[in-house]
Amino acid sequence: MITDVANHFIKELTAKTTKSEIEWKPLCELYSDTSGFPDFLNQSWEMLNCNEFKMVQRENSFFFFHNQGIISLMRIENYSGRDSSHYASYSIILQIRKNYPPQSLCEGLFQDELEILYMAVLDYINRDISLPDDLYKFLNF
Numbered sequence: 419m420i421t422d423v424a425n426h427f428i429k430e431l432t433a434k435t436t437k438s439e440i441e442w443k444p445l446c447e448l449y450s451d452t453s454g455f456p457d458f459l460n461q462s463w464e465m466l467n468c469n470e471f472k473m474v475q476r477e478n479s480f481f482f483f484h485n486q487g488i489i490s491l492m493r494i495e496n497y498s499g500r501d502s503s504h505y506a507s508y509s510i511i512l513q514i515r516k517n518y519p520p521q522s523l524c525e526g527l528f529q530d531e532l533e534i535l536y537m538a539v540l541d542y543i544n545r546d547i548s549l550p551d552d553l554y555k556f557l558n559f
Contacts (some may be wrong), residue, residue, distance in 0.1 A: 508532035
């Protein structure tokens with residue numbers, strides 16, 4: 419079943435991320451004109467039905483190149499038009515090669531597992547920070 423495969427894939431991503439075996443980068447560093455994936459971002463936004471109430475946070479979303487393709491973990495901010503509340507959700511978008519359209523692996527599913535993956539990616543991205551030493555340095559003028 420595809421949901422079992424997707425769940426296993428997310429757990430593998432989390433394990434490899436925790437071991438620093440994946441080189442995640444912020445999605446804002448993916449440039450359409452030089453990445454080899456010129457339509458990845460636009461097609462991903464369309465697939466996720468992004469609009470003024472549903473937006474991918476590029477600075478808080480991440481990607482890495484894998485084989486001939488790309489895998490991304492997108493953090494999506496969902497805003498209510500009624501009461502200004504909002505919540506975050508996550509989606510894995512992948513493109514298995516350059517001329518194949520992006521696919522959503524599990525939009526709406528596995529949110530707890532994707533949040534764990536997201537936290538592992540944040541730990542990976544910030545692995546060079548050493549607390550409390552870096553905090554003390556930051557606070558000194």
